[in-house]
Amino acid sequence: MITSSIKLKNIAFACLLGMSLAGCGSDSDSETKPANEEAMLQKNVSALVLSSTGNALAAAEIVIAGQTFKADDLGKAAFTVQIPKSATHVVVVFKKEGFISQSLRIDVGQLGQLSANLLHVKQTVSIAKIEEAQVIQSVYQNAQITIPENAFVLPNGQPATGAVTVTFTPWNIAGSDLNAMPANGVAQDAQGNIVNLISAGMITATFTNAAGQKLQLAAGKTADIQMDLPLESINNQKLLVGSSIPMWHFDEAKGLWAEEGVGQVVKAVTSATGLAVHATVSHFSTWNWDFKFVNAGSVFVQCKSASVAVPCHITAKVKLKDGSGLTKVNSISAEGISIINMPSEGSIEWTAKDITGTLIGEKTSATSGNVIIDLGAPTTKNFVKCELANGTAVACSGKLNGGIDFSLPKEGGNVLTGLQNVTQLNWEATSAPYETVSSVYQYKGNQVSGLTGDVKIILSTSEKLFDKTVYELLCKSPDPVFFCQVRLDGSFYSEVKNLSGSFLKSFTIPLDKKVKVYLPIPPAESVDSVWINAEAYIYRNGLENRKVVEVGMNSTLIQFDFNATDWCEPWKGDTTYPEPSEQNMNKYCWYEMPQ
Template sequence: MSPARLWRLLLVSMLAVLVVACKPYASFTVTPEPVVAGQVATFDASGTLVDPLVRKNTVTAYTWDFGDSTTGTGKIATHTYAAAGTYTVKLTVKDKAGQVGSTTEALVVQTAATPTAMALKVSILGADGVLLPNAQVSLGTLTATSNAEGVASLDQVPFGVDQVLHVTKAGFVAQTVRVSLEAGKAPPEVAVRLIPVKETLTLIQAEAAQMVLAKSVGSSVLLPANALVDAQGQVATGAITMQLTPWDVKGSDLLAMPGQGHAGNNLSLVATGLMTVHFLDAAGNTLQLGAGKTADIQMDLPFGSINGQTLAEGSTLPLWHFDEHQGLWVVEGQGTVVTSTGSPSGLAIKSTVSHFSTWSWGLPNWATGSAQVSCVNTSGTLIPCILTGTALFSDSWGYSNTIFLAPAVTTTTGLPTNGQIIWTAVTTGGLRGQTTAAAHGSNVVITLGLPATDQYVSCKRQDGSDAACWITISGTYPSGTTGSEGRFIPAGGARVQTTFDLGLPLNWSAGANRVDTGGNTYNSTGTSTTTTNTDVVIALGAETVIAGKSVRVQCDPVLKYNEATVSTCSLGFYLYDGNGELMKSTETPTMPAGTPVTITVPAQGAMTASAWTGTPPSAFGGWTAGSITLDYNTLSENALVVIQMIRFYIQPT
């Protein structure tokens, strides 16, 4: 080949290369990886190149063919594939010089994975409706803490029916409820209510046989000697802490009934009484009754019947304990009705237990009534809500049940056929509503709205430390009437919502108290006034000390003058003012003679202790009694006071 011909071929080849190089270089990426059917995919052609020799050259058009008979335009495009499969995606680009370039790619679209979990929000409230922060929520291995609005968020909660959700907060009785999450359904809203531990007591000698009296509801716990053991089975000795919470079944305590009253098999409990008992060693570890040990628990009955069933001395009711692992009430033995002079009904309920828990005496709810119930917002639109129905029977007994209500008119069953139901509804978004209706046959619509006042409230001592306190809020309702409402505020504060008129003053009063191990009580009070939704810090004044000494009192099994012995006795404690008027009286159930009862003897007033037995140790008949004055000035701390009794005869006629 001649040199001239060779140069001509080289020139043609170079021109051809230049012509090809002038076309745009099309390129794209796809996210996410992998692409899933039913989910949005993003196609990005930002990597496309154009001939730089063309002055101010740019891509002027992007055209997409997604391979499923659909197209798109733009440097960045989005597309959702309806089905899994392999699709040929083609990108065509055109630059300013009119040159066109393209590229294709085989894209594999996968089948959408079946979801196995979802997020869950849990509202934590007091039984009185305050929103509780810093509550610990757990479900399986998942944990969360409630925020200032009382809401805890759990991520990726696995689907499942009747999963057990635990809620704890310092100073409150722990709560457990069951929740169900199902694929394809919206997550339920969950609300859990708590009540504060009502009494925290120090027992000086854990190993001693003793009776503990609560300050309310005539509650008592009778322990035998060496009854409590730690997790290793070692007998507890020395000073320990007892947390005792008698539940007021006549009030809002029922809203926080553990497990929301569920006993399995679609049963709910109608409770005559509830009592929570826990013992803790110095390190805060739980103590329980040892093997073969039992304790007696007793509390007053506020009414003489339950769900139409008349109660009398000797009547029996099933005894239930709350199984925190299952989130259900489990029947375990029975309780016997006994007489009680301090009870409003003249009756109390008593049982022997082999472990400590939350205990309830009551009957399964076999009610057959029903109602149509729905929740709506202020616009009348159906919304989901957490619904609590507190049923009030005609004999004043009641029970409470909480469910998640979907945004639809729903038939609720298991309602009494008489009496009324207080329906309370909340949402995790902060909406609130309440109404009262006939228990059976009603069409109940609960309108939920934002509360008129919404304030974070806390109590502070003079040294700046947080204090748990009971508050009273006084204000004016939108109707123009005035009223007051009570709340319990834990140390550190809680969010309080009301329906009082925000434009008018709200008056806040608070009281706090603490008791030391010696029986001294320290009280402090404070007030505040607000007219806007601002945080409320109630400054407590100087503490007033009500001096007291903790002493132990028991009856002597050996009667005075060694006439005989008794096996049981009862004790009574009576506090009189300076004029000899009775201010307060407390009486124990019958207990083994020689068992001490811990009582606080105040510095003010005069206290007398009495012992008696109704079981005469003689064939003549009669009764046995004795008494002693408890003098604050002469008693030492933790002193043991023994009352000797004398036998009084009633001669036969």
């Protein structure tokens, strides 16, 4: 329970952000489930539930104090909820099948108008034997989860074995995904203070067995998570290999991020920046690499329609000078609101809808001053649905006219835009990737439509993204180090089938343990040759140890045996890197010299 005056001030500070923020209440931890013996308070509530790309989520559920309400076809809902009079805050949960649940901790006095954005689940991965040590890979951002053998347990604590489905969603911090950041990025740090976060990477993963039971890591077991870092700087802080980043997991029951552990920046050949974020975790939910975000700027925002101030739902995408950013979602009154904690330099991209979800507005502003968002009727309005060629409805995401993102549940949804000077709409959509035993596929389709009316996008093309063949990785070392980084640069060829391809993969695995991975190589009977140049790196006290092996098509074990004496100083970007000499030949890692 938060009771100190310092913590209360921090909560008040977060509330001044003007967002539907968690932590905007008193220090009470009152339960908000209805109780027959307790006097109840009735609150009239309106809510709007959208996807991360701003599309209405029909039939989304809003759960407050044990009571469930549903949104209409425009993603809006109006209802009366009963709350114990003694409650000072409630945790509001927003749910939609195929999307990551969102929850917000909200002061009872601010409960009248709510909004939330939800991110769609990006990929489902099938695991044949969850009891095996393996790397679970996503097709997005080179994200991966490395698990040891016998890592998971059932809800009753018994070991989990057999087939498991993993819903695996890496969040793109450089795109619209952050529009759906849980709790609006509000967190409780290790000292109990309410803080705001700016993300360097985020992964959501859930593990479900064939019986529908949710699995968790067993006591004493850990897993490693990693994903590419698309930016070299976060919150105007340059990131380097070895940089530490605090870790946070999302506590849906509390509607807050909770600080737990520390992650680090590692080298990644698959990343455009050459960097990835890595962490070791003891349980699964949504995990976030985050810095605390504190700035002194402020901006006033208000919505108007036909010059009349109106209440609205806003999404504010804040971009800092270095390209990193954060997003806030909120419902605001007609009077508008001042939002604090804005950066001194940067920009804000605003999108807004009125409380009916039918009027829209957009604006780009600086991070200070006054912002008036004009709401008007959309120029295009379509109900869009994706189906496979056999008529099966599926969730999909894509682009409209090459630039506007959309994401829709399998039931479809309304897409509104303010596009100007267009006479037709071009829709491109894909399903989430799906797997067979040996390959990963994705359905694709496109459609042309008018500016209004229903649109059905038939995903008639099944495109193979890649094959997957099982290999085993093993790093053996006499030195106790944290982990081993493996780079695999490979190619394959078949003259008869006119088949060829190449790949570049990287993995972070534990030492002295065989780990199963899937490489994008066709089955052995389909190719004439396979060649893999494999490199592995371990690090200790700023030094590096590297091994290189070559693997052909007759082996599926890639093993590295490190020598305790082969440590050297890696090149760190210093232009005064010395020339090789008899004295320094064993000191520096010469293969790291830039070309």
